[in-house]
Amino acid sequence: MGMRRTLAALTQPKLFASLILVDPVIVKPTGNLIHKSEHADRLVVGSILRRESWPSREAALAILQQSPFFGAWDPAALRIYVDCGTYPSEDGTGVKLKMPGIQESIVFSETHTEYEVFERLPLLEERVELRWVVPGKPGAGE
Known part of the structure; x- marks a missing residue:
């Protein structure tokens, strides 16, 4: 949802003093619509199929640690995700x-x-402090 909050800050900057974007879906256009569509399709399917319930937070943590995606997270960040996201x-x-897969797939x-x-991010008012938290390994995706 980071992109929608950022768009809101771009259109109504007086409502914002700062933005902290955690893994926002804000990406540079590549011009390759086929690649973009295939990537979006994988994200949509993955979010719809994602497990949404567990017997306990401890069970959720243990299962998510085994996932290639979530298992790559810093253990403290994954714990916070489980504690605050369930x-x-x-x-x-x-x-x-808290965020059903269908809602994420819509995004x-x-x-x-x-x-x-x-494209519009450079137009964000300078007084609106902007911080990014982006997952991944340094240099990945470059």
């Missing part, structure tokens, strides 16, 4: 993700805002 299920049988399936925000 809530006790309504029936009391475990925990669930990934929208294919224009991420480029618009990237």
